[in-house]
Amino acid sequence: MKKTVFLGALTVAGLAAGAASAQTLSDVQERGTLNCGVTTGLVGFAAPDANGEWDGFDVAVCRAVAAAVLQDPTAVEFVPTTGKTRFTALASGEIDMLARNTTWTFTRDVDLKFEFVGVNYYDGQGFMVPKALGVSSATELAGATVCIQTGTTTELNLADYFRRNNMEYTPVPIETNAEAQQQYLAGACDVYTTDASGLAATRAAFENPGDHVVLPEIISKEPLGPLVRHGDNEWGDVVRWTLNALIAAEEYGITSTNIEEMATNGSPEVKRILGTEDELGSKLGLDAEWARRAIAAGGNYGELFARHIGESTPIGLSRGLNAQWTDGGLLYAPPFR
Amino acid sequence: MADTHAHSVRFVRDTMLPEQEPPGAERGVVKWMRENLFSTIPNGILTLLALYCIWWMLSSVMPWFLNGIWDAPSIRACREILEGQLGGCFAVLTERWNQLLFGFQYPSEQYWRPTVAFVLLFIAIAPVLFRKVFPAQMLVFTAVYPFLAYWLIWGGSILVPIFAAAGIVAGYLTYSRLVAQSFAMGFFGGILAALVFWFVVGFIPTEGIVALEPVASRNMGGFMLNLILGTVCVSLSIPFGIALALGRRSDMPIIKAICVIFIEFVRGVPLITLLFVANVVLAYFLPPGSNFDLILRVIIMITMFASAYIAEVIRGGLAALPKGQYEAADSLGLDYAQAMRLIILPQALKISIPGIVNVAVGLFKDTTLVSIISMFDLVGMIRGPILASTDWNGVYWELLGFAALLFFVVCFGISKYSQWLERELATDHR
Numbered sequence: 001m002k003k004t005v006f007l008g009a010l011t012v013a014g015l016a017a018g019a020a021s022a023q024t025l026s027d028v029q030e031r032g033t034l035n036c037g038v039t040t041g042l043v044g045f046a047a048p049d050a051n052g053e054w055d056g057f058d059v060a061v062c063r064a065v066a067a068a069v070l071q072d073p074t075a076v077e078f079v080p081t082t083g084k085t086r087f088t089a090l091a092s093g094e095i096d097m098l099a100r101n102t103t104w105t106f107t108r109d110v111d112l113k114f115e116f117v118g119v120n121y122y123d124g125q126g127f128m129v130p131k132a133l134g135v136s137s138a139t140e141l142a143g144a145t146v147c148i149q150t151g152t153t154t155e156l157n158l159a160d161y162f163r164r165n166n167m168e169y170t171p172v173p174i175e176t177n178a179e180a181q182q183q184y185l186a187g188a189c190d191v192y193t194t195d196a197s198g199l200a201a202t203r204a205a206f207e208n209p210g211d212h213v214v215l216p217e218i219i220s221k222e223p224l225g226p227l228v229r230h231g232d233n234e235w236g237d238v239v240r241w242t243l244n245a246l247i248a249a250e251e252y253g254i255t256s257t258n259i260e261e262m263a264t265n266g267s268p269e270v271k272r273i274l275g276t277e278d279e280l281g282s283k284l285g286l287d288a289e290w291a292r293r294a295i296a297a298g299g300n301y302g303e304l305f306a307r308h309i310g311e312s313t314p315i316g317l318s319r320g321l322n323a324q325w326t327d328g329g330l331l332y333a334p335p336f337r
Numbered sequence: 338m339a340d341t342h343a344h345s346v347r348f349v350r351d352t353m354l355p356e357q358e359p360p361g362a363e364r365g366v367v368k369w370m371r372e373n374l375f376s377t378i379p380n381g382i383l384t385l386l387a388l389y390c391i392w393w394m395l396s397s398v399m400p401w402f403l404n405g406i407w408d409a410p411s412i413r414a415c416r417e418i419l420e421g422q423l424g425g426c427f428a429v430l431t432e433r434w435n436q437l438l439f440g441f442q443y444p445s446e447q448y449w450r451p452t453v454a455f456v457l458l459f460i461a462i463a464p465v466l467f468r469k470v471f472p473a474q475m476l477v478f479t480a481v482y483p484f485l486a487y488w489l490i491w492g493g494s495i496l497v498p499i500f501a502a503a504g505i506v507a508g509y510l511t512y513s514r515l516v517a518q519s520f521a522m523g524f525f526g527g528i529l530a531a532l533v534f535w536f537v538v539g540f541i542p543t544e545g546i547v548a549l550e551p552v553a554s555r556n557m558g559g560f561m562l563n564l565i566l567g568t569v570c571v572s573l574s575i576p577f578g579i580a581l582a583l584g585r586r587s588d589m590p591i592i593k594a595i596c597v598i599f600i601e602f603v604r605g606v607p608l609i610t611l612l613f614v615a616n617v618v619l620a621y622f623l624p625p626g627s628n629f630d631l632i633l634r635v636i637i638m639i640t641m642f643a644s645a646y647i648a649e650v651i652r653g654g655l656a657a658l659p660k661g662q663y664e665a666a667d668s669l670g671l672d673y674a675q676a677m678r679l680i681i682l683p684q685a686l687k688i689s690i691p692g693i694v695n696v697a698v699g700l701f702k703d704t705t706l707v708s709i710i711s712m713f714d715l716v717g718m719i720r721g722p723i724l725a726s727t728d729w730n731g732v733y734w735e736l737l738g739f740a741a742l743l744f745f746v747v748c749f750g751i752s753k754y755s756q757w758l759e760r761e762l763a764t765d766h767r
Contacts, residue, residue: 040711041725048722050432052441079555080711080721088617178733205731207416314413314727 024096024228024235025285028069033077036062037095040080043201044309044317045101045121054078057308058099061120061226061243064294065097068242068286073297087112090229097239099226101197113230117240120225120301122321122330124218125157126196128203131211133190138217142167147180147189149173154194157220177202195222197309197317204314218321238284245273245291248333249300251324256299259292273336280336301331401425405735411728429732430739433723437739440558440713441722447492447550451561454489457482458568466754490557490565492549496541504534554632558713560743565632566714567701567747570639574700575693577640578647579686583677585652596648603645609706611638616710635707643700650692654685687762694755698748715740 028034038046038058046056054062059078067073079095090098091113101123102108104116129135129144138161148155150173162169172189174180181202184192192199196218203209226243228236249255252270254262263274271277274295275288284290298304302324309317323329361367375381404424408431409415415426430437439448461482464475484498508531516523557565584596603611615634623629658681666676686693708717719736723729729736 039725040708040713040717040721041723043725043727043730047725047727048436048441049726050436052436052445080713082709082711084613084709085617085711088621092617092621181731201730204727205412207421 024232025069025238028096028235032070033075034062034066034070034097035077035079035095036065037079037081037086037089037098037100038062039100040082042101043204044197044313044315046099055308057121057304058101058226060298060304060308061099061246062097063297064246065239065242067293067297068245068290069238071293073293087114090114090227093229096235097226097228101224102227104223104225104227108227114227115230115233115236116225116227117236118225118243119223119330120243121197121223123195123197123222123224124321125154125193125220125222126199126218127215128184128192128199128212129190129215131213135215136213138215138219139165139167141169141191143169144190145170145172145188147172147174147183147192149177149180149194150175153220158193161219181205196320197315200309200315200317204316209314209316234285238286241284242291242294244333245294245336246301246304247324247331248273248336249291249295250302250331251326251333254295254300255303256296259296263292269336278337407431412731425735426732427735429723429729429735433718433729436559436718436723437715437736438559439561440556440718442556442558442713443552443561444550444556447552450489450492450549454486455561455564457485457489466758488549490552490561491554492551494543494545495547495549496543500535500538500541500543504531504538507531507534554630557632559718560715562632562707562712562714563701563704563744564747566636566639566704566707569636570643570704571697571700573636573640574643574647574696577644578651578693579682581644581648582651582655585648586655599641600645600648603641604649608639608642608703609709611642612706612710614638631712635710635712639700639704643696646696647693650696651685651689653692654687654689655681657688658684687759690755690759690762694751698751701748701751702744715743 038054038056041047042056042058044056045058046054048054054076062076062078063073066076079089081089081095081098081100086098086100086102087108089095098114099120101121102116103123104119108114109116127138127141129141135141141162146158146169148158148171155171158169158171172183174183177194177198180192180194183189185206192202194202196214199214203212203214206212226239228239248269252262252267252273254266254270254274259274262270263276266274268277272280274292275281275290279288281288281290299307305317305319305322306312309315311318319327319329321330323331325332358364359368362371374384400423402425404419404422405427406415406418406424407427409418409426409428410432412426412429415424415428435445435448439445439451443451460475461479464471464473465479481502484502487501488495488498508527511530512523512527514523515526581596581600584592585600587593587596612635615638616631619629619634662680662684663676666680671679705714705716707714708720711717711721713721719740723736724732
């Protein structure tokens with residue numbers, strides 16, 4: 001009897017947790033901090049520095065949202081999550097949003113009841129080879145030995161790709177990325193394949209990164225983006241349009257340095273984004289300058305990319321698919337009107 | 338000799354010959370080496386092989402260690418300084434030592450607090466570990482220490498740990514007043530008194546009274562977290578383990594059933610599962626905003642796990658005692674508590690020492706598992722933030738070697754202590 005009462009109470013508490021989450025925006029504003037889920041550490045995307053300050057490409061999304069909602073890009077409580085704890089942390093309400101290189105898939109969106117608000121990085125499986133091999137395209141990899149992490153989708157993608165191109169290959173199964181680095185450097189395989197951003201980070205850790213190239217072919221789709229819980233569309237809109245504002249800012253040339261000038265002299269669309277015309281902010285439940293603060297927090301999408309993972313950093317990722325649609329990439333923010 | 342010259346030469350030696358040194362092969366280093374290293378041909382071959390192995394290991398490790406770079410801002414800078422030569426990049430340790438020891442979120446100007454708590458820990462456990470060396474009065478400090486350490490590490494008002502301690506004292510006073518009537522009454526009365534006391538003092542505002550800057554549990558990390566979890570869980574799980582072991586051998590069916598089910602259930606589940614329950618599943622059941630401290634949840638789970646194992650170790654010790662010991666205790670007219678306290682447990686625990694230490698060492702190392710539920714203990718710090726920083730991505734040996742060194746020092750210390758304790762307590766026939 002006592003046990004059933006106890007379990008009943010737990011269920012009620014659980015339901016209350018679900019019901020209470022429908023007002024995340026006011027919860028966040030009341031609390032004064034944004035609880036943002038990040039990874040426990042991924043090169044370039046999220047990691048604390050020597051002073052314990054979180055920094056990285058995913059972290060910048062959290063800071064932008066905090067700047068938009070709370071007027072303060074540092075008002076973020078970062079909650080580190082692992083691949084295993086991230087979804088429960090979001091579902092249980094421990095975090096308000098998750099910005100943790102999470103691939104947007106059908107089951108996560110529909111079955112796990114999350115809402116992906118956009119894509120901040122288009123990743124995909126790529127190949128890395130030693131420069132000495134003299135290969136410039138993945139179609140020349142016939143007969144290669146390939147280091148591949150077992151039990152992942154990358155393994156299946158690899159098999160499909162080689163079969164489609166009528167090529168043979170010898171897989172070298174490995175367990176972790178660290179092991180892959182060792183095997184690849186020791187020459188146990190000609191090619192290492194995993195997500196392109198992971199390849200770049202691995203390559204950056206090499207003693208002579210210049211001796212290795214990441215081939216241009218990307219053979220799978222891994223759209224990574226921030227997500228929130230189902231059932232709170234107002235909050236989802238806030239996160240979605242903060243991300244869109246960062247992307248649109250790059251498209252219209254709004255940077256963290258010229259933002260004040262653009263607010264007065266920019267095109268009508270720029271003025272709408274920055275809150276000098278129209279009242280877009282109030283429709284989100286925020287003030288007029290929400291997007292201006294979000295952009296000023298770390299810069300527009302292009303600035304964030306360049307600072308954390310771009311070609312001038314040791315990771316050295318090129319924009320590729322993550323260029324603006326005007327430059328032949330996939331970034332395409334819907335109009336602000 | 339005496340026969341041939343006895344008649345021709347009259348000579349009797351009247352002084353002793355000075356003692357001669359043994360031949361060169363029979364003394365000093367040479368003798369020791371002949372006896373211990375080259376006594377037979379196979380042994381000689383093995384010695385040479387071992388020497389070669391040692392030389393081979395040292396010749397590859399020492400340049401790496403001696404060439405090590407201790408001051409550089411990133412792994413790339415390290416490599417630039419080394420210019421392709423073999424050498425470790427220990428600069429990561431000099432730059433991130435504070436994160437490895439305290440986690441990356443503990444405020445750096447407060448590092449002295451956990452350090453003081455760590456030093457006081459030795460003073461607190463000294464009278465427990467070395468009963469004969471230190472005066473018994475020091476046990477008072479041992480009793481105070483948990484509250485003091487909590488105050489130092491977590492901060493906040495000193496009234497909180499004082500109230501916590503006072504509640505326990507209130508409970509104990511009630512217990513000792515009521516236990517004369519019946520044990521159950523004393524036991525539950527004591528618990529009730531403590532709860533009432535805590536409930537009442539909960540209304541007293543404690544904010545800012547002799548307060549240290551509070552540090553939230555989620556900001557704990559590094560080796561400090563391993564030590565907190567290890568110390569607390571080991572010291573809690575031994576009394577719980579004893580209670581469970583006695584309960585399992587009890588004649589009372591309900592108590593016995595509870596203990597058996599608890600032990601078998603907890604032992605049948607991997608620790609990592611319990612940690613996931615603590616971290617993930619409980620969050621679903623707690624109302625949002627109510628933040629049941631994560632470290633506390635983890636401590637409860639690890640303590641449960643360790644006490645089940647220690648209970649089985651102690652049960653082994655109890656089973657090893659000859660039946661005569663139990664009968665002797667009964668024949669002296671001792672009641673159950675006296676018999677256990679004075680006769681059975683001292684012997685059973687002595688037998689169980691190696692097993693208990695084994696569990697304790699294993700438990701201490703198991704605390705690194707919390708890195709999987711995104712707590713930043715020593716291993717979590719290395720695998721997460723440090724290896725994921727653009728500066729240090731790719732430094733494996735130096736970091737993990739450092740972690741291994743810290744754990745080895747602690748575990749080896751525990752092991753040495755337990756060997757000493759076994760000798761100290763050896764009263765049986767040798």
